[in-house]
Amino acid sequence: MFCPRCGSSQADELKFCKACGANLYAVRQVVDARETDEKFDWSKTWVAEMFMSGSEAQRRQMEIQRLRGITPATRRYQEIKAGVITSSVGVSLSIFLSIFMDGIIRSGRVSTAAAEIISNLWVVGVIPLFVGIALMINGYFVSKKIVELSMRDETRGLDRADNETEPRALRSADTNEFGSSNFSVTEGTTKHLGSTNQR
DSSP states (O other), X not given: XXXXXXXXXXXXXXXXXXXXXXXXXXXXXXHHHSOSSOOOOGGXXXXXXXXXXXXXXXXXHHHHHHHHTOOHHHHHHHHHHHHHHHHHHHHHHHHHHXXXXXXXXXXXXXXXXXXXXXXXXXXXXXXXXXXXXXXXXXXIIIHHHHHHHHHHXXXXXXXXXXXXXXXXXXXXXXXXXXXXXXXXXXXTSSGGGTTSOOO
């Protein structure tokens, strides 16, 4: 056996390494206790994800987003935000191209035919403008319905959970709900003795 710490060769009956003193007995126990019939699970690899159906992949993606805390309302907000940013880029690009191309035309080094084409290049900025507007419209109207449907599904799930006969799990602890404590543990423990009739 080779020592895992220093790499020197050791006899199998030794409990400790002669060179560095490592516990070889413990190493042998760990190696012997390891399960030898453990098989590789292909379902936990990227290969399994390649062969997943579209609906299964979408369901898995939704579950991952739910675990990360990305709700439909968050996605709606991100979509509207992306629309505002894209629209702003489109407007900025149109303004930049308009000013830049006007400067090229005024330089006088461009032919009349080329000047006609160059003067209309600002239209390129309209594409991201319309994409951003489409994202905002989708976020405001279409995604609003998706958020409402998911809220309705969540409330139905909570109602179903309330009606189940199984005992519910304890809620998480909140240390802020406790009132102020007495000065000592024994304070107030015998208050009730004075109010009762003593014989």
